[in-house]
Amino acid sequence: MSELAPSILSADFTHLGEQLHTLEKSGTKVLHIDVMDGAFVPSISFGMPVIRSIRKDCGMFFDVHLMIQEPVRYIREFVEAGADSITVHVEACSDIQKTIDEMKQYRIKVALSVNPATGVDAVLPYLDQIDMVLVMGVEPGFGGQKLIPQTLEKVKELDRLRKEKGLSYQIELDGGVNRENLTKIIEHGTDIAVAGTAVFRGNIRENVRDLQEVIAGAS
Ligand SMILES: O=C(CO)[C@H](O)[C@H](O)COP(=O)(O)O
Numbered sequence: 772m773s774e775l776a777p778s779i780l781s782a783d784f785t786h787l788g789e790q791l792h793t794l795e796k797s798g799t800k801v802l803h804i805d806v807m808d809g810a811f812v813p814s815i816s817f818g819m820p821v822i823r824s825i826r827k828d829c830g831m832f833f834d835v836h837l838m839i840q841e842p843v844r845y846i847r848e849f850v851e852a853g854a855d856s857i858t859v860h861v862e863a864c865s866d867i868q869k870t871i872d873e874m875k876q877y878r879i880k881v882a883l884s885v886n887p888a889t890g891v892d893a894v895l896p897y898l899d900q901i902d903m904v905l906v907m908g909v910e911p912g913f914g915g916q917k918l919i920p921q922t923l924e925k926v927k928e929l930d931r932l933r934k935e936k937g938l939s940y941q942i943e944l945d946g947g948v949n950r951e952n953l954t955k956i957i958e959h960g961t962d963i964a965v966a967g968t969a970v971f972r973g974n975i976r977e978n979v980r981d982l983q984e985v986i987a988g989a990s
């Protein structure tokens with residue numbers, strides 16, 4: 772069955788601890804953590820201190836999405852802060868293989884991401900080395916955007932490729948996920964659907980329950 776990964780980008784940071792407890796009590800297993808550097812993307816979010824702090828009191832799987840230039844420089848620090856999985860953007864790495872090799876030194880899941888304008892070709896040479904491909908459903912940098920429907924074709928292609936090649940990488944779709952489009956997203960082959968706005972706007976418990984119901988119905 773597919774998994775929901777709430778993104779804390781849309782959380783209320785004055786109540787972050789409580790909101791994370793609510794997610795855990797609602798059955799959330801994967802927490803999506805968006806790190807932005809103001810260089811690879813226009814916005815700046817947060818970094819290791821926040822991850823280190825929430826790690827102390829949170830049992831969820833930390834799915835860290837690095838939207839930073841040359842992430843190879845910081846892999847060790849994010850692992851030490853508590854990342855269980857690290858996703859880097861192919862567009863942000865001058866040497867993708869070196870970045871994968873660096874990530875593989877640690878006991879974490881290794882993932883590559885592609886922006887809406889980047890084709891599946893960019894990750895093809897690495898598919899047998901990685902645990903997940905993150906397909907951006909929106910331009911990276913901000914929450915609350917609308918899903919670009921064409922990005923789902925990449926999900927479909929990655930699903931086809933893993934069957935054809937006998938590989939087991941997961942496919943994550945990030946951005947613009949809501950109750951209305953979630954079934955379609957899953958039907959295209961998504962294993963992990965990231966949702967920020969759709970989880971944190973309004974009642975978190977009800978939102979998670981509703982999204983999980985859609986997932987259960989689609990799987
Ligand atoms: O990586 C991201 C933005 O770059 C976020 O994970 C994504 O946008 C989630 O937020 P929303 O569900 O509001 O689109």
Ligand SMILES: [Fe+2]
Nearest residue numbers: 805836945965
């Ligand atoms: Fe993200």
